[in-house]
Amino acid sequence: MTDAASAPGTVRPGGRTARIRAAVLRAAEDALIECGFAGVDLAEIARRAEVGKTTVYRRWGTPQGLVADLLADMAEQSVRRTETGSLDGDLRANARLVVSTLTDPRQGVLFKAVICAATTDERTAQALHRFYATRIAEWAPCVDQAVQRGEAPHGTDAAEVIRAVSAPLYYRFLVSGDPLDATVADQVARTTARAAGTGAYVR
Template sequence: MDQPSRSAGTVRPGGRTARVRAAVLEATQDALVEHGFHALTMDQIAARAGVGKTTVYRRWGSPAGLVTDLMNEFANQSSPHADTGSIEGDLRANALMVMEALNDPRLGVTLQAVIAAATSDEQAALALRTFYLRRIDEWATVVELAVARGELPQGTHAEELIRAVSAPLYYRLVVTREPVTREVAEASVARALAAARAGAFVTAGDRSP
């Protein structure tokens, strides 16, 4: 998966409704960065965005609704998968984009806040899951292309390989709280790719007898 825009306030133009949404999502991200999900209130966001409280309640309904729309916007802004011509290059591009996103002082903190929210709020969890499934599906294409080129075994599970590349990075960010460096990202790619080439990601029904 790759790196969405660092700010949710850069939504596409489209009249007053789009401007209101941009202001509200920017205010939501600001609040998440400063105070986290559990301090998020609808009145606070309305005041920050300069929007009437009635509008915010009617359109987003709850803090989790705000987070859901914010993650949807991140998904919409994300760039397409890389196309370097090799699976190694594509997976490295993926890992480095994840690394940059997690280390970004604004976006990285936003993602951490939403991840924390997802542990106790089902709507936030759904928003996070939807965002990442969209990105995994986008990047799975590079694995499918690699299989077609003969770089990886037939039957390689594309989504699982993409997950395997970024999982160690998120583990360091969220669980062990260690730095997510370029060396860590490239090592994750090397390990996942070695396993994939050895057939570790081939699903049981597709293995040769």
């Protein structure tokens, strides 16, 4: 049985191999955007990245392994949290970041492709869960700091507050098709901050 720490697509290459990883992940992004998960063929990815097929098969093993590594890289490259000094401001920054990502012509299509793949492939779903867990962990300290400032009561579930910001934005993105813009982001952040202040997210 393969150890999760050494599974294909989980190795973090450095030095001279970093460029290979970057080229392959970029090719995987392009394939997902153009064709969805069905377009992530390792031989085709190798051709796009101008890398030997053996290298791609050895390092990532399967399309699922490659997408898992792509999501890990996206988590690593994501914009770090903004600290404005208020819960409303921090959540507004978070919401605007989500909106800007989902409405980006390239990133929005990429996220839809990955989310679609995650509905039918367990390994991709697990990688997607890890991606969002990383992003929630990055922003949760903003809520903890708000508790320390007295803007929300002790016992507030920081992760749940961050989820509450993203959830309605993803609903618009994936389900309703309603507009996604800075105004919507600000409204969601303001509503969530007020709810947190009343103790709605106390464990």
